[in-house]
Amino acid sequence: MRVLIVEDEKRLAEVVSAGLIAEGYGVDVAHDGDTGLTMARNTRYDAILLDIMLPGINGYQVCQRLRAEDDQTPVIMLTAKDGEYDEAEGLDTGADDYLTKPFSFVVLQARLRAVMRRRGSGLAPTVWRLGDLVIDPAARTCQRGDVPIAMTAREFAVLEYLASRNGEVVSKTEILEHVWDFAYDGDVNIVEVYVSNLRRKIDAPFGRGAITTQRGAGYKLAADGG
Numbered sequence: 752m753r754v755l756i757v758e759d760e761k762r763l764a765e766v767v768s769a770g771l772i773a774e775g776y777g778v779d780v781a782h783d784g785d786t787g788l789t790m791a792r793n794t795r796y797d798a799i800l801l802d803i804m805l806p807g808i809n810g811y812q813v814c815q816r817l818r819a820e821d822d823q824t825p826v827i828m829l830t831a832k833d834g835e836y837d838e839a840e841g842l843d844t845g846a847d848d849y850l851t852k853p854f855s856f857v858v859l860q861a862r863l864r865a866v867m868r869r870r871g872s873g874l875a876p877t878v879w880r881l882g883d884l885v886i887d888p889a890a891r892t893c894q895r896g897d898v899p900i901a902m903t904a905r906e907f908a909v910l911e912y913l914a915s916r917n918g919e920v921v922s923k924t925e926i927l928e929h930v931w932d933f934a935y936d937g938d939v940n941i942v943e944v945y946v947s948n949l950r951r952k953i954d955a956p957f958g959r960g961a962i963t964t965q966r967g968a969g970y971k972l973a974a975d976g977g
C-alpha cells in the first residue's frame with residue numbers, strides 16, 4: 752500500500768512517514784500543495800494524507816482538482832486544530848475523512864485502513880480467503896488453516912498487495928511501487944527476497960504453491976489447497 756503525505760511541517764511529515772514505513776507502507780512526501788498535486792497525478796497512491804494550510808495551493812484545492820480529474824484516491828485531510836477544518840468545505844472537495852493534529856499513530860492507521868477499504872470500490876474484502884490461506888489486512892494477520900503465520904511488516908505488505916490482485920500476474924516493479932517508496936533506488940530484485948521469504952512461510956511448510964512465478968512477468972497469488 753502506497754501513501755502520499757502532503758504536509759509542510761517537515762518534522763510531522765517525517766514522523767508519520769517513518770511510522771508508516773515501519774508498518775510496511777510505501778511512503779512519499781511533498782511539502783507544498785503544487786508538488787503534492789503533481790505527485791498525486793503522476794503516481795497511483797492507495798491513499799493521500801493532505802494538510803490543509805500549505806504553501807502554494809492549499810489542501811482543499813489539491814483535493815478538489817484531483818476529484819475534478821476523476822481521481823478517486825482516498826484522501827484524509829490533516830487539520831491543525833478543531834475549527835480549522837470546515838467539514839462542509841472538506842466534503843465539497845471530496846475528502847473522505849479528516850484528522851485533527853496532534854493525532855495518535857494508531858488512530859491514523861485505523862482511519863487509513865478504513866478509507867482504503869471504503870474506496871476499494873466494493874472489491875477489497877475485509878479478509879482475503881484463498882483456499883485455506885486467510886489474510887486479514889485490518890488485523891494484519893495471516894494463517895493457513897488453523898496455523899498462524901508470523902511475518903515482518905514488509906513481508907505482510909507484499910502479501911497484502913499480491914492478495915489484492917489475486918489471480919493476476921503482478922510484476923516486480925508494481926510490487927516495488929506499491930510497497931516501497933521513491934527513496935528506494937535499489938535493485939527491483941529485492942522483491943524476490945521477500946517473495947521467497949513468503950513462500951517459506953505460507954507455502955513450503957504446508958506443501959503448497961499459492962505463489963507462482965510467471966517467468967519474465969512477475970508473480971501470481973492464487974488459492975492452493977484448503
Ligand code: CA
Pocket residue numbers: 758759760802803804805
Ligand atoms: Ca500546514
